[in-house]
Amino acid sequence: MPADLAVIGLGHLGLPLAQAAAHSGIATIGYDPVRAPELASGRLPGDGAEGTLTAADVRRMLAGGFRPTTDPAELGRVRTAVICAPTPQAADRTLDLSHVAEAARALAARLRPHTTVILESPAYPGTTEEFLRPLLEEGSGLRAGRDFHLAHSPGRLDPGNRTHGYAATPKVIGGLTPACTESAAAFYGRLTDKVVRARGPREAETVHLLETNYRHVNMALVNEMAVFCHDLGIDLWDVIRCAETKPFGFQAFRPGPGVGGHGTALDVPSPAHGTRPLRLVELAQQVNDRMPGYVIQRAAALLNEHGKSARGARVLLLGVTYKPDVSDQQGAPAQEIAVRLMQLGAAVSYHDPYVAHWNVLGHPVPRADSLYDVAAEADLTILLQHHRTYDLQGLAVKAQLLLDTRGATPAGAAHRL
Structure with a gap:
């Protein structure tokens, strides 16, 4: 049965997207060779990567028409395909794009003209154009920007946040061409209250880089302050309580035992791209580690x-x-x-x-x-x-x-x- 949307990768990004789409009445399939069988049975995989979704949420999605699948042939029957494959950190702290490559190859072999392809997986600036685009074009014989639309939209979901759910969180879109941007914006406009158009995929990818590193750098600052204040016998928590009363120029972050989550601190891969490392990010990572x-x-x-x-x-x-x-x-x-x-x-x-x-x-x-x-x-x-x-x-x-x-x-x- 044809579907409007294929979500490729049903982890912490893909499953909430599929939930939002199914809730909006969009016929949705979810392609994930590992997680789809359990989800199709109304169960959550044991890895906890679904964020705040429960088994009851999954059963409601299934009742609403959501179809998890391990069959890549299903990918050739959709208008929009969103790649939400994981990009874990490798041992050298670079992003492992192997899962994105697998998703791209599975999609490319079945890609039809006029399909809109969106990458949501965390990625370095340039990944959509320099890594994903060649895989899609070589596997399909189609050309991005001419035969199919290609865009990047950084994942922004905050698991457990009861104030800023999917619809209330603006989506940033950066397309290969203006037409690509508008096609992706039209899709996300069905799910979210606000769509923000970036100049292109690189700008959209760099939004994720900035937002993630902003969190890590500020957490590193308060973590270092925690050690400093303890050594001096100062109550840092009282300091933060007082500082956050300032109505401008300050946002409160609080220390903790370490920094977890999927949004790991990202440095730019300097040698191959002719760019220098982000020194502040390197220092923040050292402090948080x-x-x-x-x-x-x-x-x-x-x-x-x-x-x-x-x-x-x-x-x-x-x-x-x-x-x-x-x-x-x-x-x-x-x-x-x-x-x-x-x-x-x-x-x-x-x-x-x-x-x-x-x-x-x-x-x-x-x-x-x-x-x-x-x-x-x-x-x-x-x-x-x-x-x-x-x-x-x-x-x-x-x-x-x-x-x-x-x-x-x-x-x-x-x-x-």
Whole structure:
């Protein structure tokens, strides 16, 4: 059966797009050889990459006509195809575009004239024109900008944000030609309240670069301030509370145990592109990468102050996802913190209302089913993520020692980062 839209890649970008499209009455298929079978059965894959969607949401999408598929032949029957393939960081911190290449080849072999192709996957400036376009043209025999429309639109969804949902978040569009831009804008205009037209794909791709690095650089600043203020005996959380009353020129960011999420800090690939690295981004990444180690340093110092050693200590980690009130663990600092604690000889357990099972170093970590009882028995409890369900006042009373890395506990109730 023909569909208006094919979403290629049903992860944290693709599945919410498919949900918004299905809700708007757009006949939608979702192509994903790995995740489609479970989604077609009304279940969520176990990787947590769907963000805030639930199995009930998926079942409603299926009832509304959404069709997950592993058959690439379905891609030749749509008017619009949006590539939402993952682009994880490789070991050298460059983006791995192999999944985008696989998606492009699957689409190119079936690409029809007049189709609108949009790349939403995180990408370096130039990826749409220099990487995606040749794959589509060589595989299809068609020419972008003449036979089919090609554009980039950076993913902007904020999982768990109850204020800025899909429709309320403006979409940036940059097409290969003005006609490409307008075709992509016409599609997104059915899903969002506002469409913003960029000058071209490179500008649209660089929007993602700027927005992502803005977050990481500012988080690095407050993370460094957290270490600085602790050394001087200054309450950083009170400093931020006062500073954010300034009505101009300041936006409040808060420190944490590390920076997780899919929007990893991006430096530009300098040698091949004749550009120099973004030095501030490099420094921000170094600062943020040190935060899990700093949490361990503070944890060991707290235990020592109370006559205990990290070796043999019972440590409870609260919240192992990268954001509050979501199940996604992508890039969450909890993994590294748990590894470091285990290397010190600590006995680690965890609690997270959104994570039923958690593995570290290939082994399951004990889950605290009775939260308050385990917190009372633990030598140290570390709050890594502040989920709404946590009664931090009650936990502060029950826990022997509580290290709050999010500044979420009442003043004086816990040791803050």
